Every structure is written in C-alpha cells, then in structure tokens.
Amino acid sequence: MDGVAHGFLGRRGGLSTGMFAGLNVGIGSDDDVATVTRNRLLAAEAVLPGAALQTVYQIHSAEAVTILAPLEDGVRPRADALVTNLPGLLLGILTADCAPVLFADVSAGIVGAAHAGWKGALGGVTDATILAMEAIGADRSRIVAAVGPCIARASYEVDAGFLRRFCEDDPENERFFADGRDGRHQFDLESYVVARLAGAGIGRIEALGLDTYPQEGRFFSYRRATHRGEAAYGRQISLIGL
Template structure:
C-alpha cells in the first residue's frame, strides 16, 4: 500500500482538511488505490478500510460523516455523530461539532470545502454540474449561517475536478446554463461541431464569489487527465470500463 496523498489548500490553513485522490489504500484492479465508494462495486471490506484510512489521514480519531449523494442542492447540518451506516440524502453537510470528519465523494464533480474559523463551523459540498447549477454551494453557506457562521468570514476551496479541456458537452447543456443566466456562456469554450468545453471549476468559483465568499482557492487539478492521482467517471466511461472508484475530500474541527 502506498502512502495516502493529502492535498491541502492554503486558504484553509489551520483547519484540518484534505482533498484525497487514489494514492494509497487497499483496493485493486480498476479501483486500485484509495477507493471510498460504498456503491462502486468494489470489495466492501477494502472500501470500509479505505474510509477509515482516509479519515485518519486528515483528522485522526474522528468518525467519518458522509451523505448519500443525489446531485441535489440539499445541505444537512450534523449536530451529533450519525449512527453507523446512516447517510442522509443530500450533497452537502455542515457542522460546528469538533471531532467529526465531514466527507464528500467525487469522481469528476467538484468537491468544495468551507470554513468559518472564528465561528468554529465547517462545511463540505459535492458540486457536480447539476448541483452547482441548482445552488448546492449557496445551500451550504446558508446552512453554515444558520448555526452561526458569517459569509464574510467563510473561506472556500475547490478541489480536484474535471477541467474544461476534458469536459465536452453538447449544445443542450450550454442552453441549460444560459437559460439560467446568459452570463454563464463565459464558462464554455468552443469545441467540435455543436459541442463545447465546460469549465466546472470556474463556474463553482463564480457562484461562491457571487454569494459573497471573499477568499476562494481553486486547486486547478484535472481528475480526468491525471489517472495516477485521481478516479474519473468520464475517463472510465470513455474506456468502456464497467465501474469506477471515488475519491474523498474531508474537513473537520
């Protein structure tokens, strides 16, 4: 087993956090590395152990809290540790309780970690295109504010996700974003006929800035292009692979 790689954001200095990729872990084959996806089809014993290893790499001794992700704009507030096996249906979670490791799984979607250090409140969001467009980051900020955060103090970091060069979409996808806001056209570059390249990371950063988050860091790491470091749903799909692994991003107090 290789050493687990923990990627950190300068914006979150002083906060226990990490964007983890596939390096380290016990899984093998197409899942090789630190696959934490319970529903991925991987050996569940390996996945369970990988989840423990991931949490230990970021916040030793903290129980890992995750949600059953549904590509929504739903955020849940965790005020007590979840019971074993319980995963609320949502795509973001926030807490002010020390000793919990909040985890978001991705495999091309954008993981976003949040912190208001002064208030002692953190959050994590899974922002795929659907959740990002629906406002999952806005919902996370509102949930943090509901337990005492101030958005003027919240800092956010956007972790490894599929980059524009790797994210080809059709004209219907472009129209969906432009119908929501014509200014969203700026997140698309021309591609082949009737296709475009979508910049998910920049879109998420813009949503955060519009929401009033003053300090935002985007790591600029492409999950699709960097097979050695990251799992990628789209890469697996393009190769005709039957399944794919998931990586995790974690934050806690």
C-alpha cells in the first residue's frame, strides 16, 4: 500500500493499565474512557497526524458504510466496514482476534477498512467493502488488500456445528479446517479471508500471519481473556487514511 498511510497497531505503548495495559482503544472495554480517548488520539497521530479518526459500532455484520464527510462527535454507524475518498479522514477498525482488513485503490484515492470476524467474513463483509469502494470510483483490479493480526488456526478451536455452517455455504470451505482434539476442529480465519478476497478479484493481498492469541505482550485477545476467565479485554486498532 505504498503512498497510503496505514498501520496495524497492537497493544504496545498507550496509557492504559491493569488488564488493559497498553494501547487499548476499545470504548466498550470498561477501561477508563478518558484514557481510551487519549489512546485513540495517540494511535491516529502515529499513522496520519491531524486526521479525523472515523470508526463504526461493530456488530459482526457484512454492512459497509461510505464516509464522505467527517462523522459528528460520538456518531458511530452500526456496521463492520467503512470506505472513503476524502483526504484527512482516518478509518479505524477495532479487533481482539477478528481479522482487520485494509484496502486501497491508490490511483482512485479510495481506501477501506473491514472488521472480519467469522460471522462477517462468512456473510461477505470484504465483498461489501469492495462494492462500496467501487460505488465511489474504485476499480477492483487496482485494489490492494492487507489482512492484519488475528487469531490463527493453531489457536482457534471450533465445534462440528461451526464447520458445518461453513461447508453448507461452500463445500470447499472444508480446506480451512484441520482436525483438532476430541472431534473438534481448528479454523484458519486468515486463510479464509484471503481466499474471499482473491475470489472477489483482488490480485494483490498481503497477510501478516500474526496470531493474536499467544502474544500477550503484543496483542489483545478475546479468546485468551475468555479462557482465563478474565472479566474484560482490550482492543487494538488498524488504520488507513488519505
């Protein structure tokens, strides 16, 4: 994504403490709101100084919104992807195991960001992002995409019903699952998202191959917090802007 300001930020740095220690940007994480706000400003300034950070209220959907003017303070549309062609806006997606996906058509000056948890990925959130970009002038033959840190197959145990849901959508999805213990399975979310992007005609895709679950000092992880019985967890942010 040469020429486009972007970054996949982890938990290092930031002002939060305790179980949220580091750069926690999750408004709904039960962290101190003022601290989260300052962390979000730090993240934005690190990627595109002076830009207005735009985020959505993520609902694990395939909904994408187009941002053609800065959102009013406190306004977060219910969606899981956002696109823009307006310089000075910085699109942000929050994750804590789900896959963040950043998009750019550099020639057209159009960028996008998507939150691809398993529900959104299966529902087509990346496809919706591409369509939204095309609606304001992008060409999918020029769009490049990058998939950031997310839970990896080695850490993502699922049951037979989960596997069945994916295979009912497309029998070829079985290739994204490996046998696990006690009749369970290990799901490769990153590879599934990459395959969806490639199937949509995106020719240049980069996947970072970073597992959020085991790297406690580097990433927040919902599943890790759940397995430990922790009451809450932080979120990291992925950013892209013009």
